Amino acid sequence: xxxxxxxxxxxxxxLIQRTSKKSVSWTTSELFKGDAWTxxxxxxxxxxxxxxxxxxxxxxxxYLDEDVFVWNGGYDFSVFTGDKYDVALLASAPNDLHIxxxxxxxxxxxxxxxxxxxxxxx
Amino acid sequence: MNSKTLLLVSILVPCVIVxxxxxxxxxxxxxxxLSVSVVWSFIGTFISYLGFVFSLFALLxxxxxxxxxxxxxxxxxxxxxxxxxxxxxxxxxxxxxxKIRTExxxxxxxxxxxxxxxxxxxxxSPTVKLVIAHHGDLEKSLRDDTSLEKTANDVEAYWSLLxxxxxxxxxxxxxxxxxxARL
Numbered sequence: 001x002x003x004x005x006x007x008x009x010x011x012x013x014x015l016i017q018r019t020s021k022k023s024v025s026w027t028t029s030e031l032f033k034g035d036a037w038t039x040x041x042x043x044x045x046x047x048x049x050x051x052x053x054x055x056x057x058x059x060x061x062x063y064l065d066e067d068v069f070v071w072n073g074g075y076d077f078s079v080f081t082g083d084k085y086d087v088a089l090l091a092s093a094p095n096d097l098h099i100x101x102x103x104x105x106x107x108x109x110x111x112x113x114x115x116x117x118x119x120x121x122x
Numbered sequence: 123m124n125s126k127t128l129l130l131v132s133i134l135v136p137c138v139i140v141x142x143x144x145x146x147x148x149x150x151x152x153x154x155x156l157s158v159s160v161v162w163s164f165i166g167t168f169i170s171y172l173g174f175v176f177s178l179f180a181l182l183x184x185x186x187x188x189x190x191x192x193x194x195x196x197x198x199x200x201x202x203x204x205x206x207x208x209x210x211x212x213x214x215x216x217x218x219x220x221k222i223r224t225e226x227x228x229x230x231x232x233x234x235x236x237x238x239x240x241x242x243x244x245x246x247s248p249t250v251k252l253v254i255a256h257h258g259d260l261e262k263s264l265r266d267d268t269s270l271e272k273t274a275n276d277v278e279a280y281w282s283l284l285x286x287x288x289x290x291x292x293x294x295x296x297x298x299x300x301x302x303a304r305l
Contacts, residue, residue: 005292013285020215021275096295098205099288102212109213 008093012077012103015046015053019106024048025114026107031087032056032078040076044107052080052087055104075100125182132175136168193241194301197294200237204291207231211284215274222274223264231257231287238290245297249290256283 018024029045032054043056056078059071077093077100093100142149147156207227214225222228235253238246259279263269274280 009285009289013281016212016215016284017275017281020212022216096292097288098208098291098295099285101205102208102284102288105209106212106215 003091005094005097008077009097009099012093012097012099015048016099016103016106018048019046019103019110022110026111027114028111029054029056031080032076034058034076037061038076039071042108044104044111045080046107050081051090052082054078054080055100055107057104075104077103125186129175129179129182132178136171189242190301193243194298196237196241197243197298200234200241201291201294201298203230203234204287204294207234208284208287208291211280211287215280218271218273219264219269219277222280228257228261228264231283243297246290246293249286249293253283253286253290256286259283 015024019026024046026044026046029043029052031045031052032040032043034040034056037060039059041057041059043054045052045054047053054077056076058074058076060074061069062072063069074095076095077097079090079092080087081090082088207230210225210227214222217225231253235250235257238250256279260277260283263272263277263279269277
């Protein structure tokens with residue numbers, strides 16, 4: 001038994017819905033590290049029960065030959081568990097899902113709103 | 123009719139006739155039986171029929187190539203538009219249904235669905251049907267005057283539509299990757 005892309009898409013849509021209803025709130029995160037080919041630009045996390053959901057904007061090196069590469073932008077969605085000092089990665093979504101990009105947009109907007117970005121000007 | 127069944131039928135029909143001729147020669151040949159001229163005319167007919175089948179095959183193949191080329195040129199742009207729509211749907215999740223009515227993406231989805239159908243890639247049709255169904259549901263709740271104070275958040279069809287739209291974008295990506303490998 002494993003989760004299909006369909007399951008991931010439904011789960012992420014549910015998280016977008018919760019974000020939109022403001023029943024979860026996002027903060028910046030350092031949990032997701034990427035790998036040798038992947039740089040993490042920005043990352044947001046939110047907690048639902050005992051799980052931490054982390055959505056990140058990533059850049060991945062795509063090598064054209066041995067030493068020439070271009071950056072490919074993308075998004076990552078990972079689920080962590082544990083407390084502040086001992087966090088373990090549970091699973092990552094397949095990264096070819098477009099809806100992860102939408103979740104990142106929603107999370108960034110939610111974070112900006114929570115931190116009262118335009119508060120001093122409006 | 124599907125092009126493959128058309129080809130299959132055009133190959134099967136002469137096979138049946140030849141089969142009948144072999145099993146019951148009296149149905150196909152007259153009293154003279156098998157003469158040299160009958161054999162030659164049979165060979166001639168067979169070869170010219172082969173030519174007909176091949177040109178039919180070429181015609182269908184050219185049509186599918188041109189469809190594929192059209193899809194290859196058209197789909198990346200359609201995908202970008204789908205992404206824009208999905209982003210706007212995510213952003214306007216907190217709006218009331220009255221405001222959703224005036225948003226442009228609802229109309230744009232209908233136009234895009236038509237354009238996707240024009241590319242004639244049959245792999246998309248289940249998801250396209252899903253998009254149309256959820257779009258219809260959403261329109262229904264937009265027309266319903268009792269639910270106008272609700273926000274888009276509360277309408278399940280809104281999120282189902284968002285899911286279907288992103289699924290369509292994912293499928294276009296996969297199809298495009300397959301197409302790049304094939305040509």
